[in-house]
Amino acid sequence: MVNFEDVKQRFIQADVDGKIEIYTTTQGLSVEQFKELLKHFPLQHLDKLERAMG
Numbered sequence: 541m542v543n544f545e546d547v548k549q550r551f552i553q554a555d556v557d558g559k560i561e562i563y564t565t566t567q568g569l570s571v572e573q574f575k576e577l578l579k580h581f582p583l584q585h586l587d588k589l590e591r592a593m594g
Contacts, residue, residue, distance in 0.1 A: 542568045556585045560592045
């Protein structure tokens with residue numbers, strides 16, 4: 541099972557590319573947990589995240 545607090549801490553500390561990798565490869569998170577991660581994502585790079593997910 542995924543430890544969300546560990547994922548969140550790694551996400552916060554990662555650079556933009558690291559954040560995208562964590563966001564797109566982590567399995568088993570709830571919608572609420574993904575939303576929580578997005579609070580720590582730089583909004584000016586959202587297009588990059590969307591491309592990575594598309």
